[in-house]
Amino acid sequence: MKISITTQVDQAVTIQPLLQTDELAQKLSLLAASLNLPAETLQQDFKAEAKEVLPIYSPDGRKTFLLGLGKEPGALDWVKIFREFFFRNKTRLTGPVAVDLTEFTAETVENIVQGIFWGGYDLRLYVTDKPAATGFFAADPELVLVLPQERHQMAQKAADRALALATTHREILDLLNAPSNYQAPQTLADWAVESGRKHGYSVTVFDKAEIERQGLHALLAVNRGSDLEPRFIILEYRAEGVENPKKVGLVGKGITFDTGGISIKPSTNMHLMKSDMGGAAAVLGTLEAAAKLKLPVHLVGLIPSTENMVDGSATKPGDVIGSYLGKTIEVIDTDAEGRIILADGLGYAIRNFQPDVLIDLATLTGNVIAALGYHAAGLFSQNDQLSADLLAASERTGERLWRLPIWDVYKEDIKSDVADLKNYSGKPFAGAISAAKFLEVFTENHPAWAHLDIAGMAYGDTEFGSQKNGTGFGIRLLIDFLGRLG
CATH class of the missing domain: 3.40.220.10 (Leucine Aminopeptidase, subunit E, domain 1)
Incomplete structure (x- = not known):
């Protein structure tokens, strides 16, 4: 234009x-x-x-x-x-x-x-x-x-x-709206590699063998039912000529299709589960836009990516799996898979990059939609200043967030009898909060961590089509936040 x-x-x-x-x-x-x-x-x-x-x-x-x-x-x-x-x-x-x-x-x-x-x-x-x-x-x-x-x-x-x-946003919309047979974990990896080459930031992609070698056991457990190999994508942008820039880690859920696994979803609207990589899309778009705009930050994006499918090898409800940090997880519900792969993404970010600020984004729970509808994403953080900064960015951009509690009384919801923790409370309420408490365990008490549950915002009704389609939610929000980071 x-x-x-x-x-x-x-x-x-x-x-x-x-x-x-x-x-x-x-x-x-x-x-x-x-x-x-x-x-x-x-x-x-x-x-x-x-x-x-x-x-x-x-x-x-x-x-x-x-x-x-x-x-x-x-x-x-x-x-x-x-x-x-x-x-x-x-x-x-x-x-x-x-x-x-x-x-x-x-x-x-x-x-x-x-x-x-x-x-x-x-x-x-x-x-x-x-x-x-x-x-x-x-x-x-x-x-x-x-x-x-x-x-x-x-x-x-x-x-x-x-x-x-806008040019980055449009490319991300194509990724979000592509069906799963055109949008595999390798597709996200290829997009990242090409974007990094074009805009001058580094991209590393772990294939399945390297994921196994690194010990990303939670990601591997979700991948077991899929014919397509998982990918773990690491993107890193460093501002040139900026002394000691803030290091920000972004972790995005990259489930390229979600059947629910053995805890299979109803068939109604399952075709929209190509949207379950909305968090990954936001991270990809933010890294590219930050590089294009030359924001004065050190930005690391991590995307664990896989399908969540059903076959004889799939992880079963009741199984106990490992994770990158070594913590064991009792899988109560295989449809609560997003938090499982994010556990490895968060753990890897903490151990290998030690970011000053850590933010994850995920289309994580239907419960956050029950709470906030399709007008805001859920914000969870113990850090008041980080929460205030993200909320201010949400007001400036119109990509609304609403802060929800993450009190320790909710730890009871993820307590397991046979493992370090379980991935699902089994209760028909507070599901978004218990999911956030699960993720918090894998941040190792990071003082500036925030979780954004964007389940109601990554896809929406627009004039472009008759069904819900991608919005690219999170890119404008994060770019505004990063541009003002002191």
Whole structure:
């Protein structure tokens, strides 16, 4: 996408975003005068509700689209409003398209550009008779942002940052939306290797033999039912020219398909279990974006990846398995496999990298959806400052988190009679909390660890398709957090 910044509108197609404020009628009157229309017509037909669109066609062939923003749009609202507008109207938007931001701050640019770029996403990854793209996204689209001169420099930086994030985000969406026969553990590894080569960070991939040699027994136990070998992916980005940068470890759950194992899931909606690598996707996207933006951090990403399948070799409920840290786990439910592989990811991060901050992300429990629905991910941490920083990043980006307790009284839920701990409480409540308490054991009391349960956020309902599809949740959140890390 080509982006230019000017001080006045001089394009055939213009988008005019408008807030739903007390001054709306006055602004519509000014617009009506410039468009040679009766003010009463605009005031009657357009109320600036969120995502409301009013197209206006001038006799000279110019098109103006009034785009409603609602009363107080947050960061993600800007993204979604522009994403849906460009997705719905892409065939009607031809040539350079201008967005008049004269009355808005340069800070809105990053969210707008991300939304516009995202609006060109095509979910039809494997459709054979897909027609050629037409309109705005047919070739290299041209976007013109209209702002006062004094905001141009800041707006350009925001636009460049937005494009860096948006291009990575789109690639991650392809990974998330690919079916499991196109998205194996090796696929994630290949993506990481190519990204590292392109953007200048290191990637190491353990094959099954090396996973066995390293003693990642929990990952191997989940993999036993699959014909596909597991992979353990290590990504490392170091900022150049930064003295003693903070070292942050990110661990992402990389289950490329989840049947539930012997504790098999119902068939309804099992096809969506290709989404169970949402945590891994967030880690992959964050590492690439951090390298592209040259964030001043030392970032380590770890992704244990496997399918969770059913065959005669699969781990059974009641089995006791090992782990990288040597702790034994009684497997009560093989469908609680995400925490098992994360145990090895967290343990490996602690023992080999000693990060200052450690964060894991996983589509871990249905229980967190029961608690928070599809509007926020669960945040679990004993560290108040880390929690506050992540919550602040969630407010700035609109990728919402909500902190849930992780008190020691919940240790009883993971107590085993025959092993060091069990992977599932068996209780129909507090499942997200007991899962977090399980993971906490494998952090070896790290003072700055946080667990993000993104089960309700990695996939969502969007305008791109009729079923839930990937969101890329976590990338914008983590990039904001990392960029402000002191």
